[in-house]
Amino acid sequence: MLLLKNISFSYTPNDITIKDIDWIVEKGKNVALLGESGCGKSTLLKLIYGLYDLDNGEILWNNKQVLGPAHNLVPGVDSMRYLAQDFDLMPYTTVAENIGKYLSNFYPKQKEQRINELLHLVDLESFADMKVKYLSGGQQQRVALARALASEPELLLLDEPFSHIDYSRKSTLRRKVFSYLKQKGISCIIATHDSMDVLGFADETIVLKDGRIIDAGDTQEVYEFPSDVYVASLFGEVNELYISDFTPDTKNDEILLLYPHQLMISKQKGVLEVEVEECYFKGDGYLLQAKYKNSRTIYFAHPLEIKPGANVKLALKKYQ
């Protein structure tokens, strides 16, 4: 179990990067760390791995304090693996040697077998003997991922692990990696911008803003009941509307945060009159950008194309 107790950290004296974070990660859980660029996701992963010294608080990993470089000659925790955004590979050695870096040479047969298993997992069998410097960015990222998994850590810290990988391979790899982690009971914290890394995979989601946790919980709950528009917008387009926009007679001025798929065109029940401005093809339908009351921009999803300039009435989908 990982326990963060009121931790704070700053790179420079007047600018606190991580502020008063309390957090528990249970064994075997997959936790997503979401937040805009610069909010402190990478810094938090590095602190957990023991690469920096905390200003305040403490980090306990399996009841043992994680110590930073001031107390540890070789920073890092043995039973964790940290996959940095810059991969940190050995460019002049082969893919297989990179993947085997943390594996013992004492049992060469087992080592070779394990490397082959990982080459298969990240779909790089045919590149085993190639020097890493000749690989593309996406291929290097897959090597780094395989190397992080090689010695079966208890906790895996992944910083944007799929960011350089093309969409088709990413979807398959993501499924393979996350199901592998579950099967082995490996805990994982993944820092990401991509909500597809989160929805469907993360047991829990933590949302950071300016170094603080501003929302946390079961991933589906964070998605369905975001604490504010910042949290919702990390999952895609979001509309900030009021109950009174749908029921004009009410005095309730509660804000509704609605994703585009939660609005629908309805001739009978639509009360939100909007004018379509843009129509974006999304493959499985269209995303429409529209103007409401001549000023506010509204996004909604629709299966068919609608020409800009059209006036339509929108209703809340869940009440239909």
Ligand SMILES: Nc1ncnc2c1ncn2[C@@H]1O[C@H](COP(=O)(O)OP(=O)(O)OP(=O)(O)O)[C@@H](O)[C@H]1O
């Ligand atoms: N080595 C450093 N020295 C000084 N400031 C740093 C250092 N590394 C990061 N920062 C600053 O700390 C803040 C948090 O950076 P961090 O890399 O943790 O954010 P992030 O959420 O991971 O961003 P991204 O999603 O773009 O990777 C940023 O303002 C950044 O400029």
